[in-house]
Amino acid sequence: MNIEIIKIVGLILVLIELILLFKLLSNKGTIKARSKWLAFFAIITIPIITIFTANYHVFETSKTVQACMSCHVMKPMGNDMLNHESQTLAARHMTNNWIKEDQCYGCHKDYGLNGTLKAKTDGYRHLMRYVTGTYSEPIVFRGEFDSQNCLNCHQGTPSFENLKAHEPVVLNLEKETSTISCTNCHGKAHPTRAQRTPGHSDYDQLMGEGAEFEQITDEDVSSIKAWLTNTK
Amino acid sequence: MKETSEKLTRRHFVKLSSGVVAVSSMAFGGWGVTELLVDEGPVDSWHKSACRFCGTGCGVMLGKKAGKIVRVRGDKEAHNRGVICVKGSMLAEVSQLEGRATTPKIRVNGQLKAASWDEAMALVAEKFSESIKTNGPDSVAFYGSGQLLTEESYTANKLFKAGIGTNNVDGNPRLCMASAAVGYAQTFGKDEPAGAYDDLDHATCFFIIGSNTYESHPPLWERIMIRKKSNPNVKIIVVDPRKTETAQRADMYLPVVPGTDLMLLNAMAQVIVAKGLYDPGFIEEHVNFNDGGNTVSWEDYVAFLQDYAPEKVASELGLTPTQIEEAAFLFGASKATMSLWTMGINQRVQGVFLNNCISSLHLITAQICRPGATPLSLTGQSNACGGVRDTGSLAHILPGGRLVKKPEHRREMEKIWGVPEGTIAPKPGYDAVNLFRAMGEEKVKACLVMCTNPAQSLPNASRYREAMEKCFLVMADIFEDTETAQYADVILPAAFYIEKTGVYGQTERRYQLIEKLVDPPGEARSDLDILVDLAERLGHGDFISSKTPKDVWDEWRKVSAHSVYNFEGITYERLEKERGLQWPCPTEDHPGTVRRYSTGDPFVQEGRKVQFYGKPDNKAVVFLRPYIPSKEKTTEAYPLYLTTGRVIDQWHTGTMTDKVSELNTSSGRGRFFINPQDAFEANLNNGDEIEVESRYGKMVGKVEISENESPGVIFASFFDPKFLVNAVVSDQYDPVSKEPDYKVTAVSIKRHQPTAL
Numbered sequence: 001m002n003i004e005i006i007k008i009v010g011l012i013l014v015l016i017e018l019i020l021l022f023k024l025l026s027n028k029g030t031i032k033a034r035s036k037w038l039a040f041f042a043i044i045t046i047p048i049i050t051i052f053t054a055n056y057h058v059f060e061t062s063k064t065v066q067a068c069m070s071c072h073v074m075k076p077m078g079n080d081m082l083n084h085e086s087q088t089l090a091a092r093h094m095t096n097n098w099i100k101e102d103q104c105y106g107c108h109k110d111y112g113l114n115g116t117l118k119a120k121t122d123g124y125r126h127l128m129r130y131v132t133g134t135y136s137e138p139i140v141f142r143g144e145f146d147s148q149n150c151l152n153c154h155q156g157t158p159s160f161e162n163l164k165a166h167e168p169v170v171l172n173l174e175k176e177t178s179t180i181s182c183t184n185c186h187g188k189a190h191p192t193r194a195q196r197t198p199g200h201s202d203y204d205q206l207m208g209e210g211a212e213f214e215q216i217t218d219e220d221v222s223s224i225k226a227w228l229t230n231t232k
Numbered sequence: 233m234k235e236t237s238e239k240l241t242r243r244h245f246v247k248l249s250s251g252v253v254a255v256s257s258m259a260f261g262g263w264g265v266t267e268l269l270v271d272e273g274p275v276d277s278w279h280k281s282a283c284r285f286c287g288t289g290c291g292v293m294l295g296k297k298a299g300k301i302v303r304v305r306g307d308k309e310a311h312n313r314g315v316i317c318v319k320g321s322m323l324a325e326v327s328q329l330e331g332r333a334t335t336p337k338i339r340v341n342g343q344l345k346a347a348s349w350d351e352a353m354a355l356v357a358e359k360f361s362e363s364i365k366t367n368g369p370d371s372v373a374f375y376g377s378g379q380l381l382t383e384e385s386y387t388a389n390k391l392f393k394a395g396i397g398t399n400n401v402d403g404n405p406r407l408c409m410a411s412a413a414v415g416y417a418q419t420f421g422k423d424e425p426a427g428a429y430d431d432l433d434h435a436t437c438f439f440i441i442g443s444n445t446y447e448s449h450p451p452l453w454e455r456i457m458i459r460k461k462s463n464p465n466v467k468i469i470v471v472d473p474r475k476t477e478t479a480q481r482a483d484m485y486l487p488v489v490p491g492t493d494l495m496l497l498n499a500m501a502q503v504i505v506a507k508g509l510y511d512p513g514f515i516e517e518h519v520n521f522n523d524g525g526n527t528v529s530w531e532d533y534v535a536f537l538q539d540y541a542p543e544k545v546a547s548e549l550g551l552t553p554t555q556i557e558e559a560a561f562l563f564g565a566s567k568a569t570m571s572l573w574t575m576g577i578n579q580r581v582q583g584v585f586l587n588n589c590i591s592s593l594h595l596i597t598a599q600i601c602r603p604g605a606t607p608l609s610l611t612g613q614s615n616a617c618g619g620v621r622d623t624g625s626l627a628h629i630l631p632g633g634r635l636v637k638k639p640e641h642r643r644e645m646e647k648i649w650g651v652p653e654g655t656i657a658p659k660p661g662y663d664a665v666n667l668f669r670a671m672g673e674e675k676v677k678a679c680l681v682m683c684t685n686p687a688q689s690l691p692n693a694s695r696y697r698e699a700m701e702k703c704f705l706v707m708a709d710i711f712e713d714t715e716t717a718q719y720a721d722v723i724l725p726a727a728f729y730i731e732k733t734g735v736y737g738q739t740e741r742r743y744q745l746i747e748k749l750v751d752p753p754g755e756a757r758s759d760l761d762i763l764v765d766l767a768e769r770l771g772h773g774d775f776i777s778s779k780t781p782k783d784v785w786d787e788w789r790k791v792s793a794h795s796v797y798n799f800e801g802i803t804y805e806r807l808e809k810e811r812g813l814q815w816p817c818p819t820e821d822h823p824g825t826v827r828r829y830s831t832g833d834p835f836v837q838e839g840r841k842v843q844f845y846g847k848p849d850n851k852a853v854v855f856l857r858p859y860i861p862s863k864e865k866t867t868e869a870y871p872l873y874l875t876t877g878r879v880i881d882q883w884h885t886g887t888m889t890d891k892v893s894e895l896n897t898s899s900g901r902g903r904f905f906i907n908p909q910d911a912f913e914a915n916l917n918n919g920d921e922i923e924v925e926s927r928y929g930k931m932v933g934k935v936e937i938s939e940n941e942s943p944g945v946i947f948a949s950f951f952d953p954k955f956l957v958n959a960v961v962s963d964q965y966d967p968v969s970k971e972p973d974y975k976v977t978a979v980s981i982k983r984h985q986p987t988a989l
Contacts, residue, residue, distance in 0.1 A: 087458050121266045128263035143273040144303075165450075165477075165880050168318050168894035184306050184321045185450065187458075188314035 003060050010053045017046045062123055063105040071130045073139045076196045076206035077104070089189040098153075107189075110146050138196035145189075147173060150182040275303050280310075280811070282736050282744040283320040284379070284729050285883045287611025288449050289738025290316045291811050292323065294730065296749060301327040301730065306451075310811040311429055311742065317450035319883050322892045326728075327750070329891050333712040333725035334754025344712070344723060349755060349765075352722050356680070357769030359704045359721075360396075363677040364770075369398040370657070373667055373676050376403035376625055377683035378616025381734025381746065383784035384759040385619040387776060388682070389631070391763060394651045395772035399636050399661030400676065402627045404684045405616040406664035410969040411578040412609040413621050413629075415587020419595075419853050421846020422633045422796060423621050426828045427570070427606025428740040428814065433459055434604030437566035438468045439559075441493065441590070442576020442975075446477040447880040449574075449610050453478065467562050471496065472576060473875060474947055475940040486559060487942050489550040490873040491862040491976040494582050496549055497589035498540035498859065500560040504597060505534055506541075507557075509564030514598035518842055520851045528856065536856040545859075564597045568604025574612060575877065579974040581864075583966040585857035592854040601830035601842045611739040613884075614729075618737010622797055623788065627661030631788075632795030633846075636660045648791055651775070663970035664690070665963055672699030680766070682708045682759050683726065687715035688885040688953055691972045692928045692963035708762055714887050715953050725756040732758035733781045735807065741814045741828070743799065745807035760784065793818065796835050796845065862976050864962050870926065870978035872910065872946055876957055877975075879949045886951035902955025903934040904948050904981075907941040914981055921984035926960040926977050932984045933957070946981065950974075 020042035027035075061067055069078035081090040081103065090107070093099055099106045109119040122142070129135045151173070154160040165185075172180040183189055195202040275295030283290040291310020295303030304323045308314035336352035337344040347355075363371045374392045376385055385403075392401045405413075413423045420426070432455045445453040460466045470482035473490045488496055504510055521533045542553035549556070563569050571594065577586045591600075591607050599605040611617055624630040634641035642656040662670050668690060670676040690696045700719035707720035710728050717723060731752040737743045752758070760781060767776035778784040782804050792815075793800040799815035801822045806813060813824040816834050825833045829844050836843040844852040866873060881899035883889045890896050904922060906914075916922065916935050923932050924946070933948070933955050941947055948957040962977040 085462075087462060118270075122270050124262060125266035125270055128259070128266070143271040144275075164898075165318065168322075168881055168898040171894040171897055172321075179303055179324050180318075180321050181305060183314065184304070184316050185318065185454065186315070187306070187454065188308040192308040192314075194309050 003057065006053060006057050006060065010050065010057055013046060013050045013053060017042065017050060020046065059120065062120075063102040063109075065103050068104040071126070072207065073130070073135065073137060074104075075208075076203075077190045079206050079208060080191045087187075088191065089183065089187055107149050108145075109149070111148055111152065137198055138193040140193070145181065145183065147178075147180065147182045278305075279747065279749050280307060281730060281746055281749070282310075282614065282738075282812070283316060284323060284326065284614055284888070285319050286449060287378075287613055287616060287739045288312065288451050289611075289614060289736060289740075289742060289744060289812070290320055290451050291744065292316055292320060294323070294749060299750060300324075301750065307811065310744075311740075312451045313455075315451040315454050318881060319889055319895065322889070322895060325892045325894075326888045327730060329888070331713060331891070332710055332728075332753045332756065333723060334756055335725060336755070337712065337723040339721045344717075344720075349757070352724060353762075353765050353769055356706050356722055356724075357766060359678045360680075360766075360770060363704070364396060367677060369396045370400060370661070371675065371677045372396065372398060373400035373402070373662065373670075373679040375664070375667060375679055375681045375684065375686065376401070376620065378403065378405040378408070378611075378613030378620050379683045379729070380615065380619055380759055381729070381732065381781070382615060382619040382623060382737060382743075382788065383734045383781045384682070384763060385615075385625040386623040386631070386788050387760060387763045387767075387778070387784055388680075389623055389625040390649060391767050391770075391772055391776055393630070393657075394646065394649045394655050395767065395775050396770065397655060397657060399627050399657050399659065400667065401625055401661060402664050402667055403620060403625065404664070404686070404689060405613065405620040406626060406969075406971060407579070407689060407974075408575060408612040408971075409578055409609065409616055409621070410626065410663075410971040411580065411583025411587055411966055412573075412611075413626075414584045414969040415591065416609075417633065417846075418584065418855065419588055419591040420829070420844055421848075421852075424617065424633075424741050424797075424828070425606070425608050425739070426601060426830070427608040428742075428826045429455070429608075430740075430826050431568075431570050431604050431606045431608065432456055435459065435566075435568050435570035436463070436466050436604065437562050437569040438466070439471075439563055439569055439571040439593075440468065440478060440482070441471040441497075441571065441573045442578075442580075442586075443572050443574040443610055444472065444474075444476040444478050444576075444877060445572060445574075445610070446481065448612075448878045450880065452572075452610065457481075467566065469559050469562060471559075473873070473942050473945050474877075475942065477880075480940070484555075484559060484562070486551055486555055489548065490875055490945060491580070491864065492549050492859070493577075494586055494589060494857065494859045495540055495545040496551070496556065496559075497586065497593060498537060498857070499542050499545050499549075499556045500563060501589070501593055501596065502537040502540045503542060503557050503560035504564045504593070505537060507561065507564070509561065510596045511598035514842075515596060518844060518851055519595050520847075520849070520853050521856065522853045523856045533854060533856055536858075540859075563593060563599070566599075568602060569594070569597070569599040570604055571607045572610055574610040576975055578609070578969075578971055580971075580976065581862055581964050581966050581973045582857075582860060583971050583973075584968045585855070588853075588855040588857050591852070592857075595852055595854050601827060603827075606827070608739070614738065615736040617739060617741070618735060618743055622737060622792075627663050627667075630656070631791055632797045634795070644794065648794055649775075663965075665696075665965055665970065665972055668696040668699045671703040672696070674702055676703060678704040678706070680706045680708070681716060681720075682762075685709075685714045685716045685885040685887055687719055688956065688958065689950070690963075691958050691961040691974055693956055693958040693961075694929050695963070708759055709887075710756070711887055715885070715956075724762055725752075725754060726762070727752035727756050727758045731756070732760065734760070735785060738812075741825070742812040743802050743807065743815065744812035745804060747808070798834070862973070863964055864973070864976045864978045866944070866978045870980050872944055872979050872981060874924065874926065874946050874948065874957075874960065874977040874979040875975045876948055876950050876961060879951070882949065882951035884951065886953065890951055890953075899949075899951065901934070902949060902952030902957065903936050904946050905938045905941050906935050906946045906981075907943045908937050908939060909943045910941075910946070910981075911935065911937045914983065916983065921986075922981045923984045924960055924979050924981050926962065926979045928962055928977070929959045931956060931959045946979070 081094045084095045276297045290312040291307030293305045301324045306314035306316040338347045417423045468482045469484045470479040471486045479485045542556040546553045594600040706722045708724040708726045730749045733748045764779045778787045798818040801817040801819040817824045881895040965972040
């Protein structure tokens with residue numbers, strides 16, 4: 001569902017709730033039995049719908065690149081990704097329009113419902129760490145990046161499947177105790193920890209306002225699809 | 233009113249407090265739960281190290297859990313920027329391989345029997361002492377490896393050359409990069425390159441000759457590709473008889489006939505001169521010309537090149553004159569040209585000449601000593617540069633670029649090592665091929681082989697396997713199932729590289745520290761411990777006074793200060809913190825030297841942009857090197873060329889990589905790759921067995937038909953012990969570098985007819 005519509009629905013619900021609460025308070029003690037449905041809506045139904053809508057809104061908006069970059073410790077990742085000159089994996093994916101939207105979330109959310117839960121759980125942990133100041137720069141990725149996130153897009157494409165050099169990688173990934181990572185051969189995804197450490201010569205630039213976020217259009221997407229399906 | 237208000241306030245307060253507590257509890261409780269739920273990953277601690285395999289020397293991060301290495305990731309802070317290859321990605325698996333040698337073994341009545349360290353080392357010392365006493369010091373030898381740690385190669389070299397008194401110190405780097413080392417030394421006065429990997433980010437033209445970079449040095453290829461993608465005007469020229477994975481991705485592919493490419497280099501020089509693409513100012517200031525004996529003039533050089541005009545040599549090269557002209561134009565006219573080469577150039581009977589000629593192209597065009605403009609020979613092993621070339625652990629050299637044959641160099645080292653004048657023998661020792669020949673002739677009676685597998689890696693293998701049988705062979709290795717183990721009289725279980733501490737030095741003069749992260753299995757010991765033990769038993773315990781890695785390193789870096797290799801400033805403490813340092817690096821506050829012989833190099837005089845200080849007159853040498861056809865020219869009897877090399881999934885003789893299931897499965901077994909035309913003529917199908925015969929031997933192997941092979945050329949890799957391709961490979965070698973020619977062997981093939989039972 002379009003996030004803008006959810007935002008408008010949420011605001012309307014809040015407005016209705018405020019009107020209802022005002023009515024209830026101003027008529028306190030004089031509410032007639034036939035008006036009790038109004039109280040039911042004001043105190044139970046609308047708040048529940050509002051909370052649900054707000055949560056949904058937060059869940060959706062927290063997927064965006066802007067949401068990730070709203071914490072300053074994430075700025076180096078975002079700014080680097082938006083820098084067309086950068087050669088990091090994230091920047092190359094962005095520059096070449098390989099992911100349409102929610103680029104951070106697109107690579108960092110693992111597969112399926114479990115992946116969503118994991119991403120949201122970790123997102124909440126990030127938020128709490130951030131607001132309580134219980135972190136230090138440079139921030140460090142916790143756990144292990146799942147190569148399946150790369151395969152979600154690349155598996156099945158000619159450039160992945162036809163490459164003989166991928167054979168041992170696939171064999172390793174199929175193992176129960178897979179140890180390999182796509183980033184081993186394809187390089188760093190983001191600026192290094194050293195670059196993200198205050199005092200490094202790249203730090204100020206990475207923490208700057210950075211480039212404007214360019215929304216990828218449907219036209220871009222169709223041109224990428226055409227390129228990907230062209231197996232020449 | 234007041235009373236009511238107070239009651240409301242208290243109630244409100246309680247309500248508000250409860251609300252705040254409830255919300256906070258939910259928020260903080262939820263946070264606590266997330267901290268418990270979010271996975272910490274499979275690693276307890278990460279440790280900086282370098283890769284065990286090729287000479288790219290990639291920085292790696294090794295993840296450790298419960299005393300084992302469980303993960304490998306590219307080190308993003310290192311020169312390779314986090315990129316490693318599939319072999320490096322399997323280091324965790326390699327570190328945990330089963331079947332490690334865990335106890336010394338002695339051969340008794342043809343059978344290897346377990347022994348104590350004391351028994352094994354006493355026997356080794358006895359045999360070495362006896363041979364030295366009876367037949368002189370030159371009857372014993374050390375055959376090392378570009379995979380030993382620097383401290384180990386340095387100690388072996390010192391023990392044998394200045395302790396025992398023999399220059400019989402050689403090793404597998406003779407098989408892979410002696411031609412590059414001699415080539416640099418002849419052209420620039422000192423071994424080791426001027427350039428660095430940083431040049432890959434600035435080059436606008438890559439001239440790749442005799443290197444399948446994609447398969448043999450994948451992280452460097454990835455860097456070239458990133459350079460190319462960020463600047464589509466970057467051109468890649470690949471010269472190779474095979475249409476390798478590298479050649480397939482080139483802008484310009486020159487499929488030369490095996491063994492002829494020296495003509496191409498001279499032809500390119502001829503075009504560069506004829507089209508005015510050379511730099512007279514640079515030549516005047518920084519270059520001399522030499523015909524191999526005497527200094528000659530520019531005019532002599534120009535006249536020499538006339539025989540190599542494209543139209544004269546193109547046909548024999550298998551190219552067209554236009555292709556040569558185009559390659560020469562790109563080389564000379566590009567803003568910054570970088571040449572990369574490896575075994576296709578080094579493992580050749582004209583290996584040194586080829587190295588000279590590549591450098592010459594850079595010198596006449598001034599494509600050197602600028603970002604992106606440089607010749608850079610890629611290295612095959614993790615520590616051939618730092619451990620062997622720099623420490624002088626080959627039969628003809630001494631530490632810091634000194635030569636055995638030069639009396640002043642021997643005197644210098646004798647003084648530094650504190651041994652009497654005349655201790656170091658004036659005659660160079662046996663190079664690899666001749667060392668094993670000397671074993672066959674029973675001139676070398678005892679040899680310590682460390683960290684290498686000559687029974688599989690030497691050319692003309694059958695001949696040298698027989699030779700090994702005649703020698704008292706001591707082998708130190710991490711495995712006891714190698715081909716060489718079959719010929720060993722004593723097997724000493726050695727530690728894997730991260731089971732000991734020491735320094736690796738890779739292609740671009742970068743030294744990196746390998747720290748001990750896990751204990752060796754069973755009774756295995758570091759090679760340094762073995763050498764120190766041997767020194768003590770041979771009565772050189774006082775001379776080999778540095779007995780720990782750090783002590784040896786401190787000794788060696790102080791020794792280096794007496795040469796232009798000076799890296800006294802590269803201490804263990806710095807290496808623990810930094811991602812390797814490039815020498816020269818004379819002081820502890822020196823940042824290291826990215827580009828040698830140019831501004832920033834501490835040995836270049838202030839105000840000079842370029843100074844080839846390896847030569848007394850500060851001028852590099854362009855040699856007039858004629859093409860001499862190989863003895864391995866194809867004939868009616870041997871109508872095809874056999875060339876050997878690596879594949880992406882395997883490394884060297886496969887003692888490590890072939891034990892990793894993913895790599896083993898992916899590479900498949902050793903086989904001959906053959907062009908469809910040749911397969912058609914020989915009536916072969918995929919999987920058929922053929923008999924391949926050369927002047928050196930014959931063998932049987934399966935074929936795979938591949939359009940990537942040129943007609944007239946068959947290819948095989950050498951990793952599979954059950955497919956001993958080296959049994960048919962020529963042991964012709966370069967007369968100067970003594971490096972064997974693995975790349976050009978004339979062979980015949982025929983369908984194999986199994987003998988009926």
